[in-house]
Amino acid sequence: MELKYIFGPVPSRRLGKSLGISPIPRKTCNYSCIYCQLGRTDKMTGERKEFFPLKDIINEFKEYLKESFDFDVVTIVGEGEPTLYSKLGELIKEVKKITDKPVAVITNGALLSSKEVRDELMNADIVLPSIDGYNEETAKKIDRPLGTIHFKDELEGLIEFSKEYKGQLLLEIMLISEINCDKNSIEHFKEILKKIKYDKVYLNTPVRPPAENFVKVISQEEMKYAVEELGGISIDMLSSGEFFSEIEDSYEAILNIIRRHPMNQFEINSFLDSRKEKLGYNIFEKLESDEKINCILYKGIKTYRLK
Ligand code: SF4
Incomplete structure (x- = not known):
């Protein structure tokens, strides 16, 4: 939906x-x-x-x-x-x-x-x-x-x-x-x-x-x-x-969350841990090469949000 x-x-x-x-x-x-x-x-x-x-x-x-x-x-x-x-x-x-x-x-x-x-x-x-x-x-x-x-x-x-x-x-x-x-x-x-x-x-x-x-x-x-x-x-x-999403695909779920609520690298990691899904790729590389996403380095921590 x-x-x-x-x-x-x-x-x-x-x-x-x-x-x-x-x-x-x-x-x-x-x-x-x-x-x-x-x-x-x-x-x-x-x-x-x-x-x-x-x-x-x-x-x-x-x-x-x-x-x-x-x-x-x-x-x-x-x-x-x-x-x-x-x-x-x-x-x-x-x-x-x-x-x-x-x-x-x-x-x-x-x-x-x-x-x-x-x-x-x-x-x-x-x-x-x-x-x-x-x-x-x-x-x-x-x-x-x-x-x-x-x-x-x-x-x-x-x-x-x-x-x-x-x-x-x-x-x-x-x-x-x-x-x-x-x-x-x-x-x-x-x-x-x-x-x-x-x-x-x-x-x-x-x-x-x-x-x-x-x-x-x-x-x-x-x-x-x-x-x-x-x-x-x-x-x-x-x-x-923990963050939560009903969207099955973890990448799409993260995109959906960061539309409204920026997530930092730790929140993304714990979100992925909670889903126990094995990703066949590096989530951070994918997020950082995605043109829709802003990756902001602040106080040594990366935060991701949708542009
Ligand atoms: S500018 Fe941002 S933080 Fe300030 S009231 Fe508006 S939405 Fe909230």
């Missing part, structure tokens, strides 16, 4: 086996984060649209469910910002009608300033917004949002949402060396977190190749300090499960 909107399940360190639904075209976002693993955003937009017909996404999901139920959560996540999908609220409701599994939405949080978006997200079981900056200046530096997006509105929206939301609110802060991880920054985050009613805060650092070369991961000491001060969970501390 050719899947256009559904991908995975992929192991998510926060959510378990996560079946993804992407309701927006690739790299459609209202941010262009310096750490984005998709590279610079080429479709910057603040306009919410029904990029793909809701009924097509739901039909694909129904078809998928005829074959597999082996996932823990349905995650609405785009290779971009899923709240830009104008029928997000209906999408969540429709998905919930056809599965008992929890529905999560991963968002950059920019549109939480909008009451309409907040209302739509109320129906999700889990919402995972990110906060990268702690004021207009740091937010602009890291997220490079559209000019119409302001940190203060976003934060007020998130605080507002957190007061009414009944599901799980899992925050993520992306900590970047020399930008938002010093003691002063952590102090600012601490003040912000006091205003939000959340369940957990995850702390991350850009371990996958970022959009900009100057983006650096933070040190272990810095992460430890942030974990202690913010009462957070470092994403590194969570163990990752």
